[in-house]
Amino acid sequence: MTFEDPQGIDDERDGVLGAWREAGIDGELVRWDDPAVDWSSYDAAVVRSVWDYVHRRAEFLDWAHRVESVSRLLNPAAVLAANTDKTYLRELGVPVVPTHWSSRELPAWAEYVVKPTISAGARDTVRTGDRNAAAAHAAALETAGRAPMVQPYLDMVETEGEHSLVYFNRRLSHTVRRIPMLAGNLGEADAVRAEAREPARDQVELAERVLAAIPQPLLYARVDLVRLPDGSPAVIELELTEPYLYLKFAPEAPRLFAEALRDLLKQDAQQASPPSTGITAPVR
Structure with missing residues (x-):
């Protein structure tokens, strides 16, 4: 197993790989930009903690298309291309947090x-x-x-909170209520503070409307919702590229993640057994 994680920020990797092993999937961690990696040697590549793509998006998307030409990429390159630019919010066709896309003529909001x-x-x-x-x-x-x-800035984020609904292969795994990252003097560790919650019916209905509009396979998806002043739910983000999955808040989640991967791999008749899967990691 090779892995470069100088910041030690991907605390979900060991649990994910352990669950994969129990599901009969041979996985290892590799850097997405490592030129020595032969991606054709893997039955699939699972994109995970590639948080540096923000400054190298074109390079990252070129890599995704190259990998997809020789292996199964999850999530697919077309999903990554759309999801790494938040202008996708304009195309969802569902209620989203009000958004202004320019520095000019800003609406009159309190914050x-x-x-x-x-x-x-x-x-x-x-x-x-x-x-x-x-x-x-x-x-x-x-x-x-x-x-x-x-x-x-919506005050409801500090009261009801921001809810993240996590899906594996389009099946709801778990939901967490997240502490808002901009709601005060939060430290770095607070970025992943949350608590398990049962989602409301209208939250689930909205999340599944969003996912239903995406035709590509989705190994994982995290739909982040807030409530608007009128009480209705709205999408604040749709995370399909490198979301933190809050696995520690749901004991069965690593197993469900592994089963979702196994099910998607079974759909490809050419997959080897047991499948070998590379999971992408942060880079220097």
């Missing part, structure tokens, strides 16, 4: 959240009650060649 459309982990994201400051940050992103997105 603003401004971030680039290609980002992860709240990088280059600001929360402010100053409309001019919000516009200035959006303009700075545009000047740097990065498309901005401006959203209202």
Whole structure:
């Protein structure tokens, strides 16, 4: 097994690989940009903790298409291409958090959240009650060649919270209520603080409407929802590329993840037995 993880931030990898072994799947961790990797030697490549793609998106997507030409890529390259730019929110066809896509003529909101459309982990994201400051940050992103997105900060995030519904092969595994990353003086460890919750029916219905509109196979999906001021749920993000899956909050989740992978691999009549699977890792 080869793995480069200088920050030690992927705390789900060991549990995932252990569950795969129990399901009869031989897996190992490899760097997505390692030139020595022969991707054709794997029955499948599972994209996981590739959090550096934000600064290398074109390179990452080129890699995804190359891998898909010689192996099974999960999630598929077309999904990764669409999901790594948050302008996908305009195409979902379901209620989403109100979003303004420019530094000009910002709506009159009490507070603003401004971030680039290609980002992860709240990088280059600001929360402010100053409309001019919000516009200035959006303009700075545009000047740097990065498309901005401006959203209202929703107080409900601090009360009801942001809910993440995690699916494996389109089947709901578990739901967590997440602590908002912009709701105060949170440390780095708080980025994964959450608690298990039962989803409400309207949350499940919305999440499954979103997934139903995606034709490609989905090994995993995380649908992040908040409630709007009128109480209705809306999508804040759809994570199909490298989501943290909150596996420790659901004891059966690693097994369900492994079973979902096994089921998808069985769909390909040319798969070897036992399958050998590479799971992508962060890079330096």
